[in-house]
Amino acid sequence: MSTRARRASVVDVAKLAGVAVGTVSNVLNRPEVVAPATREKVMAAIEELHFVRNGRARELRAGRISTVGAILLDIRNPFFTDVARGAEDRLAQDDYTLMLASSDDDPAREQKYLRLFEEHGVHGMLVVPTGPDLGPLLAMQDRGVRMVVLDAPSSLPELCSVAVDDEAGGALAAGHLLSQGHERLVFLNGPHTIRQCAGRRAGVDRAVREAGLDPEQVVVEVLLSSLDAAGGDEAMQRILDDTGVPSAVFCVNDLVAVGVQRCLRRVGGAELLTRVAVVGYDDIDIASELAVPLTSVRQPTHEMGSAAADLLVRADLTVEHVVFQPELVVRASSVAHRGGLA
Amino acid sequence: MSTRARRASVVDVAKLAGVAVGTVSNVLNRPEVVAPATREKVMAAIEELHFVRNGRARELRAGRISTVGAILLDIRNPFFTDVARGAEDRLAQDDYTLMLASSDDDPAREQKYLRLFEEHGVHGMLVVPTGPDLGPLLAMQDRGVRMVVLDAPSSLPELCSVAVDDEAGGALAAGHLLSQGHERLVFLNGPHTIRQCAGRRAGVDRAVREAGLDPEQVVVEVLLSSLDAAGGDEAMQRILDDTGVPSAVFCVNDLVAVGVQRCLRRVGGAELLTRVAVVGYDDIDIASELAVPLTSVRQPTHEMGSAAADLLVRADLTVEHVVFQPELVVRASSVAHRGGLA
DNA sequence: CGCGCGGTCCGAATCGTTTCATTCGGATCG
DNA sequence: CGATCCGAATGAAACGATTCGGACCGCGCG
Numbered sequence: 001m002s003t004r005a006r007r008a009s010v011v012d013v014a015k016l017a018g019v020a021v022g023t024v025s026n027v028l029n030r031p032e033v034v035a036p037a038t039r040e041k042v043m044a045a046i047e048e049l050h051f052v053r054n055g056r057a058r059e060l061r062a063g064r065i066s067t068v069g070a071i072l073l074d075i076r077n078p079f080f081t082d083v084a085r086g087a088e089d090r091l092a093q094d095d096y097t098l099m100l101a102s103s104d105d106d107p108a109r110e111q112k113y114l115r116l117f118e119e120h121g122v123h124g125m126l127v128v129p130t131g132p133d134l135g136p137l138l139a140m141q142d143r144g145v146r147m148v149v150l151d152a153p154s155s156l157p158e159l160c161s162v163a164v165d166d167e168a169g170g171a172l173a174a175g176h177l178l179s180q181g182h183e184r185l186v187f188l189n190g191p192h193t194i195r196q197c198a199g200r201r202a203g204v205d206r207a208v209r210e211a212g213l214d215p216e217q218v219v220v221e222v223l224l225s226s227l228d229a230a231g232g233d234e235a236m237q238r239i240l241d242d243t244g245v246p247s248a249v250f251c252v253n254d255l256v257a258v259g260v261q262r263c264l265r266r267v268g269g270a271e272l273l274t275r276v277a278v279v280g281y282d283d284i285d286i287a288s289e290l291a292v293p294l295t296s297v298r299q300p301t302h303e304m305g306s307a308a309a310d311l312l313v314r315a316d317l318t319v320e321h322v323v324f325q326p327e328l329v330v331r332a333s334s335v336a337h338r339g340g341l342a
Numbered sequence: 343m344s345t346r347a348r349r350a351s352v353v354d355v356a357k358l359a360g361v362a363v364g365t366v367s368n369v370l371n372r373p374e375v376v377a378p379a380t381r382e383k384v385m386a387a388i389e390e391l392h393f394v395r396n397g398r399a400r401e402l403r404a405g406r407i408s409t410v411g412a413i414l415l416d417i418r419n420p421f422f423t424d425v426a427r428g429a430e431d432r433l434a435q436d437d438y439t440l441m442l443a444s445s446d447d448d449p450a451r452e453q454k455y456l457r458l459f460e461e462h463g464v465h466g467m468l469v470v471p472t473g474p475d476l477g478p479l480l481a482m483q484d485r486g487v488r489m490v491v492l493d494a495p496s497s498l499p500e501l502c503s504v505a506v507d508d509e510a511g512g513a514l515a516a517g518h519l520l521s522q523g524h525e526r527l528v529f530l531n532g533p534h535t536i537r538q539c540a541g542r543r544a545g546v547d548r549a550v551r552e553a554g555l556d557p558e559q560v561v562v563e564v565l566l567s568s569l570d571a572a573g574g575d576e577a578m579q580r581i582l583d584d585t586g587v588p589s590a591v592f593c594v595n596d597l598v599a600v601g602v603q604r605c606l607r608r609v610g611g612a613e614l615l616t617r618v619a620v621v622g623y624d625d626i627d628i629a630s631e632l633a634v635p636l637t638s639v640r641q642p643t644h645e646m647g648s649a650a651a652d653l654l655v656r657a658d659l660t661v662e663h664v665v666f667q668p669e670l671v672v673r674a675s676s677v678a679h680r681g682g683l684a
Numbered sequence: 685c686g687c688g689c690g691g692t693c694c695g696a697a698t699c700g701t702t703t704c705a706t707t708c709g710g711a712t713c714g
Numbered sequence: 715c716g717a718t719c720c721g722a723a724t725g726a727a728a729c730g731a732t733t734c735g736g737a738c739c740g741c742g743c744g
Contacts, residue, residue, distance in 0.1 A: 007486060009700055020724045025702055035722060050485055055461035056398045057700035061729050067462075075427060075442075081418050088417075088444070097458055100417075100442040102430075116439055119397035120409075143392055144349060229631045258631055265633060270611070286628055289571045289600055291607060351730055362694045367732055377692065399730035403699050 008049035017045035028053060059121065067097045068146075068312055069117035070126040071110055075102035078284060079301060080128065083150065086305025087126055094313050096123065105130050118145055124312040126150060126305075134159060146317075148308045155321070162308040162322045166196045169297045169326035170203025171210075173250045173279045174219075176295070176328055178211045180335070182248035182277060187221045188235050188260070189252045197252060200281070204250065220246075227252060232259025240267055246276060248334075254280035254287050257294055261333070265291075277334040288331060295334035298327045350391035359387035370395065401463065409439045410488075410654050411459035412468040413452055417444035420626060421643060422470065425492065428647025429468055436655050438465065447472050460487060466654040468492060468647075476501060488659075490650045493538075497663070504650040504664045508538045511639045511668035512545025513552075515592045515621045516561075518637070518670055520553045522677070524590035524619060529563045530577050530602070531594045539594060542623070546592065562588075569594060574601025582609055588618060590676075596622035596629050599636055603675070607633070619676040630673060637676035640669045 010028075014021045019038060026034050027042045034042075045051070059065055068091060072080040080102075088098045099117070103110040107130045114136060117125060124146030127137065134149065134156050141147040141159065149161040177185050187204055190197040205215040222239065224231045232251060236259065239246060245268075251257040257280030264273045273292055280287060283298035307322050356363045361380060368376045369384045376384075387393070401407055410433060414422040422444075430440045441459070445452040449472045456478060459467060466488030469479065476491065476498050483489040483501065491503040519527050529546055532539040547557040564581065566573045574593060578601065581588060587610075593599040599622030606615045615634055622629060625640035649664050 007700095010702095011700080021701080022703080022725065023723055026723085029702080033722075038723080050481070052457070052460050052485065054402070054463060054700050055458075056402045056463050057729090058461070058702075059729095060396070060398045060402055060731090061700080061702045063702095063729075075430075076420060076423050078418060078420075081423060085417060085444075097441075097443065097455075099439075101439065102427075113439075115394070116397075118394050119400075121396060121398050139392070143394065255631070258628070262631070262633060286600070289597070289604070291604060291633055352732095353730080363731080364695065364733080365693060368693085371732080375692080380693080396730055399699090400732075401699095402701090403730080403732045405699075405732095 007054070008051045009054070010051075012049055013042065013045045013051050016049065017041045065121050065123040066095060067099055067120070067122050068124045068126060068309070069099045069101065069113070069120070069122045071113050071117075071128065072100065072102045073105050073128050073130065075100060079282060079299070082301035083305040083308070086302035086307075087309040088305070089302070090306040090309035091313065096309075096313060098309075103128075103130050107131055107133075111136065114140060118143070124148070126308050126312065128152070146312050148311050150304070150308055157321075158319060160308075160311045160320055160322075162304050162311070162324070164299045164304065164324045164326055166199030166326075167203035167206065169281065169299070170200035170250075171207040172203070172326060172328045173200075173281070173297050174204040174207035175211070176330065176334065177248040177250060177277060177279060178207065178213075180248070180277060183213075184218055184220065184246065185248040185250055186239060186246045187219055187250045187252075188224055188232060188256050189221055190227050191223060191225070200252065224252070224256065228255045229259035229262065232256035233263045234259070236260045236263035237267075245272065248277040248279075250279045252281055254282045254284045254294060254296055256280070257287075257296070257333075258290065261290065261292060261294075279334050283329050287329075290333075292333045293331035295331045296329050298329050300324050300327065349396070350393045351396070352393075354391055355384065355387045355393050358391065359383045407463050407465040408437060409441055409462075409464050410466045410468060410651070411441045411443065411455070411462070411464045413455050413459075413470065414442065414444045415447050415470050415472065417442060421624060421641070424643035425647040425650070428644035428649075429651040430647070431644070432648040432651035433655065438651075438655060440651075445470075445472050449473055449475075453478065456482060460485070466490070468650050468654065470494070488654050490653045492646070492650055499663075500661060502650075502653045502662055504646050504653070504666070506641045506646065506666045506668055508541030508668075509545035509548065511623065511641070512542035512592075513549040514545070514668060514670045515542075515623070515639050516546040516549035517553070518672065518676065519590040519592060519619060519621060520549065520555075522590070522619060525555075526560055526562065526588065527590040527592055528581060528588045529561055529592045529594075530566055530574060530598050531563055532569050533565060533567070542594065566594070566598065570597045571601035571604065574598035575605040576601070578602045578605035579609070587614065590619040590621075592621045594623055596624045596626045596636060596638055598622070599638070599675075600632065603632065603634060603636075621676050625671050629671075632675075634675045635673035637673045638671050640671050642666050642669065 010021045010024045014024045024042055027039050031039060070084055084100055091098055101113045110130045118140060126148050128150045129152050137147055138158060147159055149155050149159050151163050152161055155161040189201055192198040204219055208215045208218045222235050224235055249260055251260060257278050260278055264276055280294050280296040283296040287294040287296045304324055352363045352366045356366045366384055369381050373381060412426055426442055433440055443455045452472045460482060468490050470492045471494050479489055480500060489501055491497050491501050493505050494503055497503040531543055534540040546561055550557045550560050564577050566577055591602055593602060599620050602620055606618055622636050622638040625638040629636040629638045646666055653662060
């Protein structure tokens with residue numbers, strides 16, 4: 001029908017309703033100050049013209065901006081989308097909207113989106129940086145865009161940040177295994193250049209020391225290059241071949257743990273699988289759906305997003321560094337002699 | 343430092359560079375028409391003031407809009423984010439950006455975001471509708487916003503759509519199982535009110551007939567209410583109790599298949615697990631990481647998103663309905679006597 | 685010498701909304 | 715009855731960029 005008819009504007013509405021543009025604006029934004037009769041007329045005109053106000057003009061004039069941007073490392077990673085979801089929920093309370101983009105760990109893409117969002121005039125940004133160089137973020141903050149760095153490899157004191165206490169996570173897992181009576185534990189970790197990995201290792205050591213033991217005697221750390229199921233499977237196989245069956249294995253993430261379980265079953269069937277205690281990290285959705293439900297360290301993704309969003313919309317501009325505590329979710333994989341599965 | 347300094351505008355830049363605002367705009371948009379010397383001056387001023395142009399004002403005046411919105415059912419579902427990713431990649435080619443939002447299957451949220459995006463003046467929308475009522479979408483399209491309906495339960499001829507041929511998917515799975523020599527198959531499906539479920543059932547029947555058999559004799563359809571692992575596990579248990587061990591099971595999605603596998607192993611160990619052929623749907627990431635890697639029907643998510651984005655940005659406005667063909671990914675779960683797992 | 689012309693640059697008009705100082709009509713009050 | 719006051723409506727200014735008709739300049743050509 002309407003091939004390319006210009007969208008109706010407040011002027012059109014005003015004309016049709018027989019009032020001034022200011023009045024239209026008022027019924028839109030402060031309905032209480034306009035008399036019911038005129039309000040009705042205006043509403044009717046809006047209805048008739050299918051008027052939808054132009055957000056760009058609105059924000060241009062009003063200066064207000066009601067969207068915040070987020071740049072994640074990978075939009076397909078559940079960890080990040082869960083965080084985004086938490087942020088979105090919090091933002092919705094204040095009528096903000098969230099625009100998502102993923103950098104794919106590519107600094108160029110990160111830059112591009114950063115600029116795009118800034119041009120768009122977002123209120124603030126929520127970013128998981130691709131690299132250690134936070135300069136551009138700081139510059140943008142100086143230009144008036146609120147910033148929160150998420151889960152960052154290293155963070156500047158001038159930038160708000162939200163992260164998880166990896167050391168506590170490592171300690172939680174190791175402490176749990178020690179309390180189950182295990183006297184040695186294998187830690188399948190990633191390279192220490194990744195801050196998270198180093199932190200978790202430190203936590204493991206701390207827990208061991210707190211149990212009155214010597215980390216050097218208790219912990220066998222194996223560094224993986226690929227942190228997925230294949231990597232876990234392979235590493236576990238090597239351990240079985242070289243040093244025999246371990247009593248307990250702590251994995252840097254759940255996928256690695258899945259690989260470990262797969263290897264154990266292949267080699268020794270259900271019997272071996274239930275004999276070795278396994279703990280993962282991240283508590284991904286399927287952790288509870290595995291043949292042997294996996295004990296895992298859960299990061300409070302939703303709360304992280306929520307907290308980050310909170311920093312973005314709150315009135316004061318104080319810089320704050322929020323650190324969340326992870327939580328241990330105990331399932332069958334780390335509990336000895338689980339009846340139903342023997 | 344700069345507590346709340348107003349962002350620099352073209353006027354500021356022009357003043358500093360000693361040129362007119364129009365010239366600044368020209369170096370920004372058509373650098374070739376401005377003399378190198380002045381161009382340099384302007385660029386220097388831009389640099390010095392950290393000028394970032396105001397996208398809202400730009401788009402207000404220029405009328406151009408370079409973002410498209412997407413409303414997904416659930417931002418945490420990999421199927422949707424994969425589709426979004428495909429769209430994003432395609433859009434990037436034309437310098438469009440994608441704004442994501444999730445409706446959570448809540449029509450009210452869908453409405454809210456629809457309006458928000460329209461106010462924002464998006465070029466087009468990509469939406470997975472929450473319900474069968476596509477009226478609001480059509481209205482929005484009439485108001486000049488390009489629309490593509492994704493994976494819709496029922497679609498109007500006036501709206502572009504991108505979907506997957508569910509009948510073909512069902513036929514693919516059933517055909518595969520029949521060709522493996524199975525003479526009866528259990529189909530764990532969802533309610534036929536969901537178009538996808540009904541379509542897949544039709545496909546199963548077609549494949550059976552094409553094999554010269556009678557669907558009524560061959561197919562045992564079991565309708566689940568919850569389409570997840572728990573639902574699959576429970577249904578499988580009931581089948582084992584009531585009618586014994588089936589030869590082949592086709593599941594409406596991978597999570598259901600995971601539940602089926604879990605049940606089989608619990609009841610009859612690895613032996614039973616490898617004796618029953620299982621086929622899933624969606625080919626989720628972990629399908630290949632399971633104890634017995636799962637055969638599954640893969641939907642071309644990335645291509646779907648890409649195609650949808652293409653409809654959004656292409657020059658002509660012809661309505662088009664794109665239907666993709668799914669693909670079967672064969673793994674151990676549906677192949678008899680897999681050596682390594684016995 | 686006058687004219688036309690291409691290459692540059694200028695700056696007012698414009699987009700659609702909100703804001704806000706102002707106007708207007710009527711009611712209240714001394 | 716005139717002075718005040720108040721709620722309601724008005725309409726021009728402003729937001730910051732793009733656009734575009736026009737001015738200006740130097741130069742080649744008739």
